[in-house]
Amino acid sequence: MAAAPAFATAGSPQAVAADARGQLQQVSQQLQQIRRSVGDIESRETLGALSERALQAQRQADLAVRMLGPERESLEARIAQLGELADGDREGNAVASQRKALGAQQLLLDDLIKQGNLLSVEARQLADAIEKERVQRLGRQLSRRVASPLSPTLWREVIHQVPGDWRHFGVLLRQQHAALQTALARHGGWPPLLALGVALLLFFPLRLWLRRWGRRFAASGRAPAGRLRRTGLAVWLLLVGTLLPGVAVLVLVNGLKAIDAIAPRLVQVADAMVQATFFAAFIAALSACLLVPKRPSWRLLALDDLAASRMRKYAWMAAGLMWVTLVGQTLNRAARTSEITGVALDGLLALCYIALIMAMLLSLTRLYRRQQLDDAQAAADSAAARRRGGWAVLVRVFGHLTVMAALLATLLGWINLAMFAAQQMIWLGVIGMALLLLLKFADDLCLRVFATDSRSGQAIMLATGLGSAKLEQGGVLASALVRLCLVLLAVGAIALPQGNSAVMWGWLDTLRNGITIGETVLRPWALVRALLVLVVGLGIIQLLQRWLVETYLPKTAMDAGGRNSVSTVARYLGLAIVALWTLAALGLGFERLALVVSALSVGIGFGLQAITQNFVSGLILLAERPVKIGDWVRIGDQEGDVRRISVRSTEIESGDKSTLIVPNSELITKTIRNMTLANPQGRVQIKFQVPLSTDVARLRQVLLDLYAAHPGVQESPPPAFYIDGIEGGMITINSHGHVGSPRNVYAVRSELLFELLVALQAAGIALATPADVHLVSDSR
Template identity: 55%
Template sequence: MATAWATQDAAGANAAATTPQARIEQASRALDAVKRAVDDADAPETLKTLSEQASQAQRDAEASVQALQPELTQLDARISQLGPVPEGGEDRDIARQRKALDLQRSQLNSDIARGKLLAEDARQASESIEKMRAQQFSEQLGRKVGSPLSPGLWRQFSEHLPDDLGRFDSLYRQASGGLLQATAKHGWTAPIVGVVLALLMVFPLRIWLRRLGRRYAASERAPAGRLRRTGLAVWLLLVGTVLPGLAAMVLVGSLRSISAIAPRLEAVADTFVAATFVGAFIAALAASLLVPSRPSWRLFDIDDLGATRLRRFAWGAAWLTWFTMLVRDVNRAARTSPVSTITLDGLVALTYVVLIMGMLVTLAALHRRRAAAAAEAEQQEGEGRTRPAKAPRSGWLVVARLGGHLAVFAALAATLLGYLNFAMFAAQQMVWVTVVVLATSLLMKFADDFALWLLAPDSAFGRTLRLSTGLPGPRLEQGGVLLSATLRILLVMLGITAVVAPYGNVSILYGGLETLTGGVNIGGKLLRPSAVFWSIVVLVCGLAVMRVVQRWLEDTYLPKTELDTGARNSISTVAHYLGIVLAVLWALATLGIGFEKLALLASALSVGIGFGLQAITQNFVSGLILLAERPVKIGDWVKIGDQEGDIRRISVRSTEIQVGDRSTLIVPNSELITKTIRNMTMANALGRIQIQFSVPLGTDVGKLRQLLLDIYQHNATVLDEPAPSVFIDSISGGQVAINSFAYVPTARSVYGTRSELLFELLQQAPANDIALVTPTDIHLVRDPSSSP
């Protein structure tokens, strides 16, 4: 395992100074070390490290392959310059050069193929290790141990308690012995200085910086708007997190400076620093968001009572997290019995459950108070009093309570059933996800306020930028919105990383970003992010130069000429567009897109643009004709091809028709002008129903006619005027063909009404002894006189 780490560290340190071939070799050795170490790895931390090393080997191999591709392209270009070998042979020097180039190309091809194979091998190894980690994690969560309600667990705990206390005593003697030996050799100066500095950071300095931030936020120098509150909240979060963590680092560093920490407690010391940072972060986040003593600075819409109680629970969560992280490492260092660890996990899980339940009770009370306030506001509005402020919505409270209840139920059930690992996971994940979501929300609000303030037209920076570049105010505001969106995306990615980091491999989550920095191959062209960045810089600079030249023409040169105003405006406009074209060409050249490719693209686009403009012009003129002549209008029921529906919108390019399945059919206006369209509601809004069927020749047609007229009359949709009519269409083949018509108020009801009439006809015809259809019978008659 140590060999794998050493190899990886060496590869990472020398990657920038080695050739791509050497990086491939180093990645191969690192991957071999990972494969050797993975068989003996059983701890999740070890597997995580091995997975990160395999992913790094994959990225190194892919980066080396990308670095070798330009060399291969250059060799191909040099070989192509030599041309094919002549039939009569070629000069000895050229043949020698051709042979050397072919040898170099063969070696490069071999290196590229090896790098691709190594990258695929590393990817598969990383996926295999991640599957092992997922399997171990699932087994750990599903492992059942003794329930805290089981007497057997406490009996075993009491039996192992003396031995565990002896192990703790031994660990304490090692710690105290190491401290006494170190102080006897180096004195107490370093530990005392460390303790004093830590206390100064935690109390006087932290309190002074908090007050300094509040005074600045309340002063006139602070930015106006919501940035005062979000900026203060971020400052309080930063001070409350960094200073306690630095104090822990100073304290541990002072002890390490004199080697006062026993070897078995080195990991405990590191966990002490990490736990202090995490606990301080949770407490500072609650203090910056809730602010119980200053409601006007509170970012969340929570009353004073709820803020005070929630802050107490937040302090409890911070201390419980700090205690859990530290005691677990102390248990591991003391090598206590498994039953003690199980008991400790059960008690911690139950404590988390109690803490979350307390938060849920507080949120429920807050929700009831807000509901009562909303009901009172509605009552006052109903009584005609002055309309009060709108009651705030409590959607986030409902979501928080629902998630909390689910987590409490899962953790409590798992604890009582003996699945303590799952209970700890559910409870801690609930607390940690809540902390990450709240922190991300705070930072996103701050990023939004900061970006909009920074690029506001009336801010100091925005005013300077506007005066120096000539950008209008709305453009600056758009830039602020785009900057805010970018910062929000980065913060969301950071929040996802914070949630995944304790349980997953973050390098795999963002491993593709490093591959992306190497470039993306598009159409045989390697497009690198750095080239895109510099092309954007060049485009901005080119547009700025164009604007300067245009202003010089308008304000300095053209007024000195004898040209009239129209000519000056024409020259200025041509210069403006010419500058834009040159800036775009310059930016494309920075991307590596040659002018020959631009010429081919322009020639291809010119034909396409010609046809496109022809179609657009045709549709535009057709739209004007439709709006003027109005052969169809909004609300008409039309049929085009096999589709029919209502016209909902007519624009200058296309017409939108809503068909029967509620989808929208977009028809170019030229189709409505050049093709045959059936407008069912243009001159008459009525709809006609036609029913055709046949009856046997012996049917009482008078009775049938009256039956049909009665059916039409009793249908509420069928109109009395025009009156329904029944006709005999033909008599042939022993059948009478009946054709009948009726009218309804609108063509849209034809289909449904016709179906109702057919249903009624099929029900009443048999009752009146009328056969609508008759089968064709074939009778075979044998002649009696014929022989069989």
């Protein structure tokens, strides 16, 4: 492998290659250490740590490869600028030297990338092998059979081992006493006392005050209305009840560790106490915020007061039992007691777990029976009752089967299998209840954030221009996305008690590396970035649209139609830019977009032709403006005012206030009469017939006087009087007058006709009437 040049600087390909080489060397050394350690490890927990180390090495190798990727692309671009050297061609010394240096750097980066990919594969294979070994050891451990806890032989052996085990505990206590005395003599007593004071302060006054403050805030008017008030308080109580006790024990343990006041063999016991306290506090706090025995109105589970009170006690027992299990097993290993003592301890714990689970199932069964009686007395809907009791029946059946199997395994000597089944049931119950709480809280929070009456919802509507219906749809979609993530986290958390965190790390690696679809890699950060770009872009478009419509365009000389055309074209142009910007943020290059457009062209040719035609027609209408907003147009036998022009259709309001939606292609390809396009004036036409004996001069004066007297008739152009023809003893009169708008023609014409009839009657001028035909019969 070529060495990096001596003149490498920070940020150069040589420096990046040197950093990547160092990381890959560390990865190689870590994998060698893990391979040597696998054969010497006996406990599954340590194997789990080795598996996580292997996965960490894989992530480090992948990081080095990703770090080298941009540098290799940069080198390829620089080499491409030099062009290909044809056979027989010669180039200058400077260019040849540059080409040689770039080629050497490219080979170096290629070698490092290949090495990183190989180490990543080796690390993944090593982690898979370790996980397979862990599964095999778990199977052997669960299938191991020992003496039954009810066997007298077991307890005789335990009694026989008691003196030796007691001596082991005595040794452990003396080591701890010596370590504590040495630490106090060296550092004094104030560090552990300070840690104890802080721990007590966290556990008692601060924890109780935060709980009371949360309840007062939830009951006040400052808390959000709706269900979020209850679920938010429940999550707050869960956080306070979990973190403060665990942090208190953590402070106390770290205070003792800081002065080396804990014996080396008890360090793992102290760490187990911290973990057990966090876990036990989580169970207790979860039961408290879900059950709420003393406040039924705040209870999130459909339980009565009796069931809530009993389940609360069982939850405390489960928390204490889990604490004793974690700390007791760790202490037993640290004291190095006899194997038979460990078997007896596991057997007793298994029986305690089974008894506790049976008590919980019995309480659930009694609750179900009480609910059935209440439904029968209230004559509730039977379908609803079955729907409500279906999950309870399933849980009870599964729980009874698991308890019976665990009890049978305990009595037959499969203690590890019974412990595993019982602990998994407790853990599944805890995860299920926590998931239920978080799902409700996520749903309430998302719906509240996107509510139309909330400040956040109003801010979103103001920034994006979304309506109330779309805002609520956004809240539902956000809730669904968050709840899906919570379900996936819960599925991964089920494997944590057995140390299978590699499953979650694998999911995280998959998400971080992205999902490959064809030649496109979709990464979570790219999706988040594209979503942010889309939201920010829509907000900018909304602000610019509002500035155009309300501030800039009213100051111009354009009419309403022109302003609408400018704002509409600007809006769609902005949407197109935001769409391209979003796709670019998603990682889709313009060459891929060209392929998509090419593929869509076939669909446009067949199924989207009309839509494309209307779209193009809409752009033509907005650009040429043969029809604009406010115009009065006639299409066939329909006429009305143009109210809105979009890129697909045009809305025309007719005289009866109904809306006529016309595709834009109709306005481009067909004949449209626009009565307000070039001239805003309208013309009133009055045409009638009079007998041949009529005084035409007098009639002309009467009609022109009517035009002149009417305030709606304009003086310029002046009204006109015409004789269209003389035929059949009748004179055809035609006259015209202009009004300010075509919309006034109908009303002015009606008023003129009314006044004309009155004036003609006063002047004694008769209008032509249809001839009457009389049939006379001859009686002769």
